[in-house]
Amino acid sequence: MTSIISPTSKEKFALAAETAAVSRGYWTTVWTRLVRDPVSVGCAVVLLLMVLIAVFAPLLAPYDPSQGTMLKRLSPIGTEGHWLGTDELGRDMLSRLMHGGQMSLMMGLLPVFIAFAIGTSLGLIAGFFGGWINSLIMRTTDVFFAFPAVLLAIAISGALGAGFVNAIISLTLVFIPPIARVAESVTTSVRNLDFVEAARASGAGNFTIIRVHVLGNVLGPVFIYATSLVSVCMILAAGLSFLGLGVRPPTPEWGLMLNTLRQSIYIQPWISVLPGLMIFITSLCFNLLSDGLRSAMDIKR
Amino acid sequence: MSADKLIDVRNLNVTFKGEEGPVYAVSDVSFDLAAGETLALLGESGCGKSVTMKSLMRLHPAHKTRIEGQINIDGVDLLSMRPAALSAMRGKTVSMVFQEPMLAFDPVYTVGDQIIESVMRHEGFSRADARKRALEMLERVRIPSAAKRLDAYPHEMSGGMRQRAMIALALACKPKILLADEPTTALDATVQIQVLLLLKELQRELGMSMIFVTHDVGVAIEVADRTAVMYAGRIIEEGPVDDVLSNPWHPYTQGLLGATVHPGMDRKEALSAIPGSPPQLTRQITECAFAPRCSYRTDECLKPMPAAYQADSRAVRCIHALAEV
Incomplete structure (x- = not known):
C-alpha cells in the first residue's frame, strides 16, 4: 500500500524538476512581465521624469515662474535664454511648465487616490453584503451617473467655489461612483467563489474574509481601473482650471496656462500649445502604463 | 442521543428560498457518526449530498436557506450556535476538503x-x-x-x-471530524487512489471520523465503514458498506450498482441504466421519490412514505423491501 502513496523515484525526479521552476511570487511575476514590456517601461520613465522635474522645479527651473518682463512678451521658441519662449506676461515658459507639473500632477493623482480608497471600500461593502446595503450604496452612486463627468465636476466645483482644495473635492466625488461600481461588480463575482466558502469552512469570520480574501482579489482589477482614471482626472482638472474653477493665477498650472495663453494663439501658436502638449503626454503615459499593468497582471491561472 | 456519537443528525430538512419558490434540497435526513468511523454518502449529482455536508458546518447563506431538525456535533447543538462559536468550530472540530482544489x-x-x-x-x-x-x-x-x-x-x-x-x-x-466533499472527483484516476489511501491513513493516525461524499461506488467501498445512499434529498438506504453494496435492498441502490462497474460483477453482463431522471425538488415529495422510475412500483408506493424499516444495523425506505425481508 505504501508503494502506491509514496512517489516512485521517477515521480520524485519529475516533481523536483517542477519545484525548481516555481515559487516566484505573484507580484514578482507581474513585475518581470511589466519590465519586459518596452511601452510600459518607456511610459514609466517619462512619468518618473515628470514627477522628479515637478518636485525639484524650484532647483531646476532657470527663472522664477511668476516673474516676467513685459519687454520679452511672447518670445518665440528657441529664444536665447528662454528655450521654450515666454508667455503673454513675459514669464519663462520652461520654468512655468516645470513648476506647473506640481499642481497638475497633484490634481491628477490625489482625487483618484482618495476616490480609490473610498470607492473601493464602498464597493466592497455593497458587493459583499448585498441586499438592501447594496441597493442603498449602489443606487446612491447611480445618481452621479446621471450627469456627464465634466458637467458634474464643474457643477460641484462651482457650488463649492473656486480653489485648489475644492477642485480636489469635486474631482474626488466625480470618481468615487465609477470606482465603487467596478469594486462592487468584482466583489460580487469573488464573493461566490469556492475559496471564500473554503475560508469560511476553516473558521474565518466576515471581517477576515473581506480583509484578506475579497480585498486581496479585488484590489488588483480596481487598481488597474483607477490608473486609467488618472489621465481623465488630469484633463478634468485642467478643464476646471481653464474655466477658472481650479487654481488661481499666477500659480502655474497646465490647464490654467492653456487658458491664459488662449488669446495668444494667433501670435505664438506653438507656445500656446505647450501646456496642452504636457497634459497630452502625461495622460497618454498614464493610459499606456495602465494598459501594460493590466496585461502584466493577467496571468493565466 | 448516545454520547459516543460525534455527529447526530435527526430529521434534517434543508430548503432553499429560490426565486421561483422553495427548493426542498434535503428532506427528513437522519444519520449518525461514531468516533473513528467513516460514512460514505453515496448518490448522483443533485441528490443533496453536498447540501447535507454543508449543513453540518452551516455554510449555506442564512437568508436564503431554512434548516430544520436537529444537528448535534460533538455534543453541541449546531443550529442554535452563535456566529462566533460557529467560526471557532469550523476548521477546528469539523473540517472540510472541497471537490475542486x-x-x-x-x-x-x-x-x-x-x-x-x-x-x-x-x-x-x-x-x-x-x-x-x-x-x-x-x-x-x-x-x-x-x-x-x-x-x-x-x-x-x-x-x-x-x-x-x-x-x-x-x-x-x-479536527475530530473531516468532511470530504468528492475530494477525488476532479483528479486523474491514478492520483485518485493515492489521495484516497492517504486520507484513510491520516484518518487512522489522527483518529478522526470522516464523512465522504461520492458518486463513485468503488470509492465508497474503498474508504467507508458504513454508507448512506441518497436520492432526491433523502437517505433511502443505510448500513455497513459491504452489506449494502453486496446485497442492496432498495431498488435505487440495485439500479445504481447495475449501472456501475464494480468488483464481483459478471463480465458478460451489460451495464443497465435507470430509466427516467430524478424528480424536481420544487415540490415537497411525501410519497416514494423513486416510484416514477421504479420497476417494482405499485399503487401503495404513491401513498405517503412510512418511516424507514430497520434490521441488522441496516435501514431502508421502501415498502417492497420491507415486505421482502
Whole structure:
C-alpha cells in the first residue's frame, strides 16, 4: 500500500524538476512581465521624469515662474535664454511648465487616490453584503451617473467655489461612483467563489474574509481601473482650471496656462500649445502604463 | 442521543428560498457518526449530498436557506450556535476538503499562508510556530520538497498536489471530524487512489471520523465503514458498506450498482441504466421519490412514505423491501 502513496523515484525526479521552476511570487511575476514590456517601461520613465522635474522645479527651473518682463512678451521658441519662449506676461515658459507639473500632477493623482480608497471600500461593502446595503450604496452612486463627468465636476466645483482644495473635492466625488461600481461588480463575482466558502469552512469570520480574501482579489482589477482614471482626472482638472474653477493665477498650472495663453494663439501658436502638449503626454503615459499593468497582471491561472 | 456519537443528525430538512419558490434540497435526513468511523454518502449529482455536508458546518447563506431538525456535533447543538462559536468550530472540530482544489484555494496567497492563517486562528500559535505546523502538515501529506511548496501559489501546483495541500489545510488544526466533499472527483484516476489511501491513513493516525461524499461506488467501498445512499434529498438506504453494496435492498441502490462497474460483477453482463431522471425538488415529495422510475412500483408506493424499516444495523425506505425481508 505504501508503494502506491509514496512517489516512485521517477515521480520524485519529475516533481523536483517542477519545484525548481516555481515559487516566484505573484507580484514578482507581474513585475518581470511589466519590465519586459518596452511601452510600459518607456511610459514609466517619462512619468518618473515628470514627477522628479515637478518636485525639484524650484532647483531646476532657470527663472522664477511668476516673474516676467513685459519687454520679452511672447518670445518665440528657441529664444536665447528662454528655450521654450515666454508667455503673454513675459514669464519663462520652461520654468512655468516645470513648476506647473506640481499642481497638475497633484490634481491628477490625489482625487483618484482618495476616490480609490473610498470607492473601493464602498464597493466592497455593497458587493459583499448585498441586499438592501447594496441597493442603498449602489443606487446612491447611480445618481452621479446621471450627469456627464465634466458637467458634474464643474457643477460641484462651482457650488463649492473656486480653489485648489475644492477642485480636489469635486474631482474626488466625480470618481468615487465609477470606482465603487467596478469594486462592487468584482466583489460580487469573488464573493461566490469556492475559496471564500473554503475560508469560511476553516473558521474565518466576515471581517477576515473581506480583509484578506475579497480585498486581496479585488484590489488588483480596481487598481488597474483607477490608473486609467488618472489621465481623465488630469484633463478634468485642467478643464476646471481653464474655466477658472481650479487654481488661481499666477500659480502655474497646465490647464490654467492653456487658458491664459488662449488669446495668444494667433501670435505664438506653438507656445500656446505647450501646456496642452504636457497634459497630452502625461495622460497618454498614464493610459499606456495602465494598459501594460493590466496585461502584466493577467496571468493565466 | 448516545454520547459516543460525534455527529447526530435527526430529521434534517434543508430548503432553499429560490426565486421561483422553495427548493426542498434535503428532506427528513437522519444519520449518525461514531468516533473513528467513516460514512460514505453515496448518490448522483443533485441528490443533496453536498447540501447535507454543508449543513453540518452551516455554510449555506442564512437568508436564503431554512434548516430544520436537529444537528448535534460533538455534543453541541449546531443550529442554535452563535456566529462566533460557529467560526471557532469550523476548521477546528469539523473540517472540510472541497471537490475542486483549484477553486478552494485563494489564488493571490501562497498555500503556506492559507494554512498558517487557519492555524493561527484556531491554535493561537505565533506566525513562526504556525509555519512549522504548516510545514509538518505538508510533509505529512507527502508533498515533495514541502519547504519550497509552502511558498508556492496554488496555480504553481498540479491538481493532485493541490488536493494534498487542501487536505493538509483541512487537517492542520487536528479536527475530530473531516468532511470530504468528492475530494477525488476532479483528479486523474491514478492520483485518485493515492489521495484516497492517504486520507484513510491520516484518518487512522489522527483518529478522526470522516464523512465522504461520492458518486463513485468503488470509492465508497474503498474508504467507508458504513454508507448512506441518497436520492432526491433523502437517505433511502443505510448500513455497513459491504452489506449494502453486496446485497442492496432498495431498488435505487440495485439500479445504481447495475449501472456501475464494480468488483464481483459478471463480465458478460451489460451495464443497465435507470430509466427516467430524478424528480424536481420544487415540490415537497411525501410519497416514494423513486416510484416514477421504479420497476417494482405499485399503487401503495404513491401513498405517503412510512418511516424507514430497520434490521441488522441496516435501514431502508421502501415498502417492497420491507415486505421482502
